[in-house]
Amino acid sequence: MADTLLAVRNLKKSFGGVNATDDVSIEVERGELHAVIGPNGAGKTTLIAQLSGDLAPDSGKVLLDGKDITSVPTHRRSHFGMARSFQITSVFMNMSVIANVSLAVQSHDGTSFRFWQPACTEERLRRPAMDILDKVGLADRAGTIASAMSHGERRQLELAMALATKPRFLLLDEPMAGMGVEESAAMVGILKGLKGDKTILLVEHDMDAVFALADRISVLVYGRVIATGKPAEIRRNKAVRDAYLGED
Amino acid sequence: MSEAAPSAAAIKEFTRPPSLLGKSVTGRYITVAFMVLLLVLPLVAWFTGNTFYLDFSTRIICLSFAAVSLNLILGFGGMISFGHAAFIGIGAYMVGIPAYHGYESGWLHFPLAMGVSALFALVTGAVCLRTKGVYFIMITMAFAQMAYYLFLSLEEYGGDDGLTIYNRSVLNIIDIENKVVLFLLAYAALATGIYAVYRIVNSRFGMVVRGCQSNEARMKALGYNTYAYRLTAYVIAGAMCGLAGALLGNFQSFISPDMMGWTRSGELMFMVILGGTGTLFGPVLGAVAFLVIEEILSAFTTYWALPFGILLILSVLFIKGGLSGLIHRGLKHG
Numbered sequence: 001m002a003d004t005l006l007a008v009r010n011l012k013k014s015f016g017g018v019n020a021t022d023d024v025s026i027e028v029e030r031g032e033l034h035a036v037i038g039p040n041g042a043g044k045t046t047l048i049a050q051l052s053g054d055l056a057p058d059s060g061k062v063l064l065d066g067k068d069i070t071s072v073p074t075h076r077r078s079h080f081g082m083a084r085s086f087q088i089t090s091v092f093m094n095m096s097v098i099a100n101v102s103l104a105v106q107s108h109d110g111t112s113f114r115f116w117q118p119a120c121t122e123e124r125l126r127r128p129a130m131d132i133l134d135k136v137g138l139a140d141r142a143g144t145i146a147s148a149m150s151h152g153e154r155r156q157l158e159l160a161m162a163l164a165t166k167p168r169f170l171l172l173d174e175p176m177a178g179m180g181v182e183e184s185a186a187m188v189g190i191l192k193g194l195k196g197d198k199t200i201l202l203v204e205h206d207m208d209a210v211f212a213l214a215d216r217i218s219v220l221v222y223g224r225v226i227a228t229g230k231p232a233e234i235r236r237n238k239a240v241r242d243a244y245l246g247e248d
Numbered sequence: 249m250s251e252a253a254p255s256a257a258a259i260k261e262f263t264r265p266p267s268l269l270g271k272s273v274t275g276r277y278i279t280v281a282f283m284v285l286l287l288v289l290p291l292v293a294w295f296t297g298n299t300f301y302l303d304f305s306t307r308i309i310c311l312s313f314a315a316v317s318l319n320l321i322l323g324f325g326g327m328i329s330f331g332h333a334a335f336i337g338i339g340a341y342m343v344g345i346p347a348y349h350g351y352e353s354g355w356l357h358f359p360l361a362m363g364v365s366a367l368f369a370l371v372t373g374a375v376c377l378r379t380k381g382v383y384f385i386m387i388t389m390a391f392a393q394m395a396y397y398l399f400l401s402l403e404e405y406g407g408d409d410g411l412t413i414y415n416r417s418v419l420n421i422i423d424i425e426n427k428v429v430l431f432l433l434a435y436a437a438l439a440t441g442i443y444a445v446y447r448i449v450n451s452r453f454g455m456v457v458r459g460c461q462s463n464e465a466r467m468k469a470l471g472y473n474t475y476a477y478r479l480t481a482y483v484i485a486g487a488m489c490g491l492a493g494a495l496l497g498n499f500q501s502f503i504s505p506d507m508m509g510w511t512r513s514g515e516l517m518f519m520v521i522l523g524g525t526g527t528l529f530g531p532v533l534g535a536v537a538f539l540v541i542e543e544i545l546s547a548f549t550t551y552w553a554l555p556f557g558i559l560l561i562l563s564v565l566f567i568k569g570g571l572s573g574l575i576h577r578g579l580k581h582g
């Protein structure tokens with residue numbers, strides 16, 4: 001059964017002499033949680049940036065639902081149902097938590113060329129925003145300014161904002177980076193809850209989380225996919241063990 | 249998933265639109281008193297025969313309005329424009345040029361000033377907003393200088409000698425040949441401008457513009473065509489400043505390309521930063537402080553420019569949040 005949502009075809013991107021993405025082809029099935037793992041500097045973030053549209057590939061194609069979106073700008077991809085979270089927390093630091101999420105909701109609630117009515121009193125922004133904060137466990141922090149939150153909470157907010165755009169396809173770049181054990185466990189719980197409902201491409205260093213969550217795993221080393229398969233297959237794979245898993 | 253109930257107060261804080269006059273009660277009194285004084289003092293001066301202060305205040309009000317418009321993009325949108333005075337000049341010439349040809353109606357002048365400024369903002373902004381950081385600053389300045397040289401080259405309208413406006417714009421309901429009426433019109437325009445900025449920055453559109461200032465990459469990822477929103481803000485600010493220029497042109501009765509030189513743009517920036525970027529009344533405070541200090545220093549010495557420049561740079565470097573920030577902190581601790 002080939003119900004492919006995202007197809008990456010022969011993607012290449014180099015920075016100077018570094019081949020950050022070296023002929024990468026990956027297919028993500030609808031409803032699948034597909035993990036991408038690999039050592040530091042393997043090109044995981046670079047791959048995500050090309051999928052989200054933040055970075056233009058040198059060559060190759062990105063297809064969403066069979067449609068070539070390689071040259072579609074980032075903001076339009078969002079309206080095709082794609083959302084990303086950033087490895088380096090990227091929220092509106094000077095805004096309250098609920099304002100952060102409301103702004104994400106607003107993006108998918110008609111035009112924002114509305115110049116007069118205050119946005120913050122709008123129930124149709126606030127209510128969905130609160131629902132999502134509830135989902136990621138930040139409801140009690142709604143009024144806090146993002147810069148006053150802990151790192152872990154900001155990671156949760158990062159996810160909340162991606163979810164607020166009602167995506168069908170999520171690109172998550174190390175959602176658990178820098179989180180404590182408890183916070184990581186909570187995040188795994190949240191991602192488990194999203195599984196099946198959303199198609200997810202997950203980049204993560206936390207191997208316990210990856211093996212607990214992933215339907216399939218692709219291993220990226222020096223910009224190349226050296227293996228793709230079910231978690232059990234990846235665990236057994238000799239090349240993967242040598243290049244990456246053997247490390248720990 | 250969360251155990252604790254959402255803190256109702258915190259959310260209410262968010263869902264209440266920010267007050268026009270600020271959060272703290274004392275702060276509100278100060279703002280109101282400041283705006284009332286700005287209206288009443290010049291009138292009192294005029295009634296007691298001191299026309300100079302009325303004239304001076306009219307200039308302050310016009311430039312405050314220009315600073316308020318710059319603040320919309322600089323303070324709320326993070327667009328550091330070094331060419332905002334171009335709109336003042338364009339606005340002024342949209343009074344001067346039609347008047348020169350015998351068209352004296354304000355109903356023509358003011359819409360024309362806003363319209364042409366908006367168009368200039370649209371065309372130049374479309375290019376400028378493709379760039380970031382220092383490049384944006386430089387290119388806005390470059391476009392303003394182009395406008396400067398364009399008007400300089402228009403011999404018909406006086407070139408660098410400038411153009412005299414013999415009769416102020418004719419508005420059939422009010423007579424702005426009367427200094428007091430012109431002052432009141434400028435004040436009304438400023439008040440309306442501040443209210444408009446207040447509504448805009450809290451609207452959906454304003455939230456998007458502020459989001460772009462805070463984190464543009466995230467805004468794109470959320471699905472916003474940030475370029476279109478920022479350009480729209482740029483055009484609104486340009487049109488507002490065009491109106492300020494038309495008022496200033498009417499007041500001065502003499503206009504020249506100097507009104508849009510890069511030093512003028514720099515002064516506007518200073519006013520905004522001095523008063524407090526991203527605040528509603530800060531630019532007015534900044535404009536008042538700037539022009540009053542300039543006036544006082546220039547009365548003392550002919551070499552006022554240097555100490556003035558040093559004073560400004562020090563204040564920008566050391567007063568965090570500008571004068572508004574200073575007052576705000578004073579209220580907190582005092």
Ligand SMILES: Nc1ncnc2c1ncn2[C@@H]1O[C@H](COP(=O)(O)OP(=O)(O)OP(=O)(O)O)[C@@H](O)[C@H]1O
Binds near residue numbers: 020087
């Ligand atoms: N903008 C850039 N300019 C130059 N080189 C870059 C740029 N972005 C990434 N690189 C290089 O490309 C390679 C891949 O980087 P990338 O950030 O994608 O790795 P990663 O797999 O996400 O690593 P990590 O696990 O540390 O997050 C690295 O060698 C990096 O130095």
Ligand SMILES: [Mg+2]
Binds near residue numbers: 044045046087
């Ligand atoms: Mg990375």
